[in-house]
Amino acid sequence: MIDQLYRKAVLTVSGQKFVEDLVRSRAWSVAQRFVAGEDAASALQAVRELEGDGILGNLDLLGEFVASPEKANEFAEKVLSLLDQANAAGIPPYVSIKLSSVGQGQTVNGEDLGLTNARRIVGRAKQYGGFVCLDMEDHPRVDITLAQFRTLVNEFGNGSVGTVLQSYLYRSEADLAALQDLHPNLRIVKGAYLEPESVAMPDKADVDASYRRLVYAQMKAGNYVNVATHDESIIEDVKHFVLAHGISRDMFEFQMLYGIRRDLQKELAQQGYRVRAYIPYGRDWYAYFSRRIAERPANVMFVLRGMLKG
Ligand code: FDA
Numbered sequence: 001m002i003d004q005l006y007r008k009a010v011l012t013v014s015g016q017k018f019v020e021d022l023v024r025s026r027a028w029s030v031a032q033r034f035v036a037g038e039d040a041a042s043a044l045q046a047v048r049e050l051e052g053d054g055i056l057g058n059l060d061l062l063g064e065f066v067a068s069p070e071k072a073n074e075f076a077e078k079v080l081s082l083l084d085q086a087n088a089a090g091i092p093p094y095v096s097i098k099l100s101s102v103g104q105g106q107t108v109n110g111e112d113l114g115l116t117n118a119r120r121i122v123g124r125a126k127q128y129g130g131f132v133c134l135d136m137e138d139h140p141r142v143d144i145t146l147a148q149f150r151t152l153v154n155e156f157g158n159g160s161v162g163t164v165l166q167s168y169l170y171r172s173e174a175d176l177a178a179l180q181d182l183h184p185n186l187r188i189v190k191g192a193y194l195e196p197e198s199v200a201m202p203d204k205a206d207v208d209a210s211y212r213r214l215v216y217a218q219m220k221a222g223n224y225v226n227v228a229t230h231d232e233s234i235i236e237d238v239k240h241f242v243l244a245h246g247i248s249r250d251m252f253e254f255q256m257l258y259g260i261r262r263d264l265q266k267e268l269a270q271q272g273y274r275v276r277a278y279i280p281y282g283r284d285w286y287a288y289f290s291r292r293i294a295e296r297p298a299n300v301m302f303v304l305r306g307m308l309k310g
Pocket of ligand 1: 134135136137164166187189190191192193228229230231232255256257260261277278291292293295296299
């Protein structure tokens, strides 16, 4: 409950315009702990560095809801260019996108622009042998994101596109069951948005228990699962679960965020698990950064110290 209150406080305060202006102007050096850089070249460089530790990359051009089709198309072009650059650098492109950043919710030529742009992006990634994960955003977007995911799997297959379920949402177990006919590639996360108690569990213990149930259900169904957490006790339980149920190591991977628990990422890779770091980059880092601060009280002090240092 305290975790929820803390998160709510940080996400509410960070939503204030003057706080955003202040943090944007003073905290870029601090944000770089969580963000690989401002351009694709920096992100690809981060992939190369992680490769040295046996860790794979998941590239994420930072950006959230955009209000105009022009901006959405512009953003989609940048993601396409990222795919081209990764491919040219010999890196099979694995990217994450937020559908709100490529036009979800805006109708153009009779179709949702988020779907139109996602189709271009998944198509290009598939051409390069890559993969696109549709990040999950706040709860009003879940229905449309899952529907668009279904459309994309039907068009491109489940080996080129995946999506995310959040264990804090009461609905996620039912969503997982409803997706099973697709044999979906799913990333399971706890959930990072400010959500009302009517849709999201307020207690961390319930969110953690739901997390385990989602991962285990996906594994038992024989579908690929991305175990995206830094929670060591869950990671240990998953290791035991896969041993006990004979789940092969190529049916799941551990995923963590760039700059968080790098020690654990390396350790798991050394133990022979597939590990992938989510590597965000770009100028639009504020919302992503706020969610990272909201996840851990110690991070507020880290930001304040960094801002005071200038
Ligand atoms: P939890 O919050 O319980 O933290 C466990 C431990 O991890 C902490 O005790 C601390 O040691 C460490 N830790 C966690 N967060 C930290 C931080 N910010 N700084 C330093 N240490 C930290 N969410 C979402 O809603 N939609 C999405 O699409 C995604 N995508 C996504 C991809 C990947 C690869 C990851 C790892 C996470 C996401 N998330 C997400 C975010 C997710 O919902 C969640 O907010 C964070 O992963 C933090 O939760 P943990 O599972 O790590 O557990």
